[in-house]
Amino acid sequence: MIREKIFEWKNWKEMIHTTWNPKDPGVIRIHMIPPRFRLFRFIPSVVILNGNQILPLNESWAILLTIFIKELNQWGEGEMTQEQGRGILENTAVKMRKIFPNVSPEKFEEDLELIAEVFEDIARGREPKVEIGQMSIGEYAPYMTAPHRMDLMVSAMEKNERWNCNQHCLHCYAAGQIYSNVQELGTADWKRVIEKCQKARIPQLTFTGGEPTMREDLFELLKEARWFITRLNTNGIKLTREYCEKLREAELDNVQITFYSQDAEIHNKLTGALQYDKTVEGIKNALEAGLSVNVNTPLCAWNADYVETVKFLKSLGVTYVTCSGLIPAGNAVTDDSQNTRLSKEEIQKAVADAASYCWEHGMELSFTSPGWIEEKDLREMGLEVPSCGAALSNMAVAPDGTVVACQSCLDRENFGNILTAKWKDIWEHPDCRKYREFSAQMKQECPLGKEENHG
Secondary structure, three states, X not given: OHHHHHHHHHHOOOOEEEEEXXXXXXXXXXXXXXXXXXXXXXXXXXXXXXXXXXXXXXXXXXXXXXXXXXXXHHHOOOOOOHHHHHHHXXXXXXXXXXXXXXXXXXXXXXXXXHHHHHHHHHHOOOOOXXXXXXXXXXXXXXXXXXXXXXXXXXXXXXXXXXXXXXXXXXOOOOOOOHHHOOOOOOXXXXXXXXXXXXXXXXXXXXXXXXXXXXXXXXXXXXXHOOOOEEEEEXXXXXXXXXXXXXXXXXXXXXXXXXXXXXXXXXXXXXXXXXXXXXXXXXHHHHHHXXXXXXXXXXXXXXXXXXXXXHHHHHHHOOOXXXXXXXXXXXXXXXXXXXXXXXXXXXXXXXXXXXXXXXXXXXXXXXXXXXXXXXXXXXXXXXXXXXXXXXXXXXXXXXXXXXXXXXXXXXXXXXXXXXXXXXHHHHHOOHHHHHHHHHHHOOOOOOOOOOHHHOO
């Protein structure tokens, strides 16, 4: 136990990261997040694969993976010969023997091969050959020092006192909110934010807004964030072929495109812009460029025939779709938006019809709004049950660097500015802890509008 704890004290001061097959379609980004150090207790490390799959790792495997990744990262980029790969394995075994002297080198290699198989299976959506213990994020919450995802709102809703988006969505969650209309940080400051997120051991960044493609320096910021799992939330209007190729060159891991309806009139009406054709073309271009594409649809009375939208997206080649209820923030609390709001029964039917189609046609569907559909009904549909992740699994940085619980909480408590405050002070801010305690309960509800839950 002493050898293990000495190793953990020396080596687990930061996140352990590497990328397998970085230049191939089968890329796997691995972020291992060590827990807070405990002298007389071991808390599982958490491995995040491609920003999606989260799994706990026991002590010996966590140490083995740490040593292997450090040896692998010393190699750098470029094709590796069989002999060079053998050398990395041998060096890993030598260092492991110093910690576990009674274990043979062959056993370490067997474990590494098994770890690689497990990671490959999970990343590809296959059932792993060995049973992996489950640990919910709620259970792991006391040992976390940062969220698993930070949403960077690089584009403000207003700039130079003018509307700063190429749409004006009826349900826009950011419209009119305090921290969505603040002055944007410049390129250098956003790079500092990205650096601070890395030091805080946050594995995933989402570039969002407003509309992040309104920034001319977006590619530069994405390249600065290559260490992370990176995602882009956009309306798709600017996704020309050339633009998508640049996103791929910047090693963007996923693009989420908001698309309201297969009906052009409805889509344009909900977005407040005549850009349906450009958004559809953007989806096609992103797919053609080989980007990982997710299409998201906020549901309301005007697009309650969601299954028809899913069928249309299937015809374009989309395989992964998400949908949600309306987030009660920004424009979505106005009368015009509220008048289109679906009941829980109506949203359940819309999602159930879409889920049935997806499972029959090889598509994946996620419903992201906690509390809208009962847990038992979601499970019957074969869908995961969403819960609030504010200040736990995800947080957000407003356009001026202000840190908030999530990108929808833009008129509520803030926890300081990431450029001026220490990360520990942000994470341990009393209001941040209140949100996190609520999220750790993994309730199927959103705290927005429920002040008693967090303040």
